[in-house]
Amino acid sequence: MMDLGRGKATELVLPGTPSSPGPPPRDLTGAPQLKTALNIGTLNLRGGFESKKFELVERANDFGLDVVALSDVRVKGQIEDSLENYQVFLSGVARGRANWGVGFLIHKNLESSINCHRFVNERLMWISVKISGDIYRFVSVYSPCEGAVSERLDDFYSDLNDVIYRRGSEKVILMGDLNARVGRNDPNFANILGKFGEDSPANNNGKRLLDFCQSSGLIISNTFFKHKKIHTYSWENPGQNQKSLLDYVIIEECLRKSVMNTRVNRSFGMDSDHYLVASKLCIVKSRINSYRKPSNILRVNRLKDENVAREFVDILEAKFSDLNDNIVSDIETEWSLFKNTFLGAARECLGFVRIKNDRKKTDWWNDVIKAAVKEKRVKWIHWMQNRTEDNWTSYKEQRDIIK
Incomplete structure (x- = not known):
């Protein structure tokens, strides 16, 4: 992940590799770092985001991931949230049953560098992050399955083509479950496909993906690094002894030398038949200061105590009683008096809890x-x-x- 607290460049190894004793250190001091690793990944949750979100962000943090593209999040509408060390962006169906859905986890070290984001639909969204003068457009996708109605696949690639075509000078990193088998070492796609994909030939979805990459100047980074088969296949059905590479980290050709490694991390786990596909990029990054001044939050949970609630009502009534003699000339002044009186009673009765870096606390996640x-x-x-x-x-x- 991004290590912003060191004075010189360091190389980070993806967790789970033989040369990595554990997750890379995380430093949130905001000290300048000119060149280091950016760790990204993609995962199909298979079962939705809500029930897995706390475990997911903890694992992402343990693995030092800066950007995680999610698919099959199964939400309705568009969601923006903050969860522990991550900003959450989810794009789901507009109506009906909460199927499919895509999203992102963006580490808070990158929060100040987010340029913009767009929720396209339940199969596509993107977010632009400015890193040391360059803007990277991360695209999260969830393609229709092999054998789906051709119109759905046409619509998906039409929307995706629009997102890539309109990127301007932004550098594209496309991640997600493409439901495509691309094979390997195909001479017709020598610049796109490496030697180390899966042995099976490309299926129809795979051919569609290869054609799209060729026309868009993209390459499939999974296939350019030699790993054991268990670190190549991103999906597995043990009951039927089936496995395949369906989840990809796809980058612009100009970023080929920036990608240090792409591989499957099976130990990430998440009760899914898909595994995390993680990629490490070595890029020049901006001087990001992740420090935020600690904030004071009213201890509203104390109102569950009947004695405290009764005391709060008494204080509030006394303060509002004192306002009756005040003559208010306009609505703005009246609102200001009301707000200050209410908050004053809350401060006096409830008190504050100090929260660092706006991190949300969850009572049951203990x-x-x-x-x-x-x-x-x-x-x-x-x-x-x-x-x-x-x-x-x-x-x-x-x-x-x-x-």
Whole structure:
């Protein structure tokens, strides 16, 4: 991820690789850093965002990810939120059942560098981030499946083409579940496709994707780095012994030398049949200051106590009683008096809690839940390494405890 607190350039290794002992350090001091790694990734959640959001942001933070493109988030409408160290952007269906959906997690180190964002539809959105003079347009996608109605695929690529075509001078990084098998080492797409994709030939969706990349000056970074097969396939159906590469990090050709690695990280986990595809870019970054002045938040949760609520009402009535003698000439003055009186009573009765960096706190996401989630992750890894019935049952029992 972005390490902004060091005085010279350092190379970061993606978590999960042999040369990486653990997640890279995160420094939020805002000190200048001229050149280092930008860690990005994409994941199909398979099951929606809401039930997995706290575990997701914790894992993203542990893995040092700066930008995460999400698919199958299953939300309605457009959502912008702040969750721990990440800004959340989700684009879902306008009406009807909450199917599909795409989105982003953007680390707060990059928050001040967000230029703009657009919610296109439930299969496409993009966000532009300015990094040291250059603007990077991150595009999150979720393509229709192989065999879907051709009109849907045509509409998807028409919308995607519009987003890429109108990028101007922005550098494109396209991530998501393309539901496409592109094969590898095809001489007809030598500049787009590397030697290290999956062995299966391209399907219809894959050919459509390759044609689109060729016409848009994009390359499929997954296929340019040699890894074990388990770090190549992003989707797996163990029950039917099926696996494939469906999730991609696709970049402009001019960024080819900036990509240091792209691979699957199976240990990320998230109760999905898809795995995280992570990519590390080495780029020049701006001097971002992530520090925010701590803010004071009223302790409104104290109103659940009947005695405190009664005291608050008494104080409020006394203060409003004192206002009766005031003659108000206009609505603005009246509103100002009302607001100041109400807040004054709240400050006097409830008090404040100090929140650093505007990080939202969630009562139920505590150390006990975190420990249970961590145990679930350990059992998931055990099952991945040794797929016995006992390991699967143990994992399911732990998963049910958390639910």
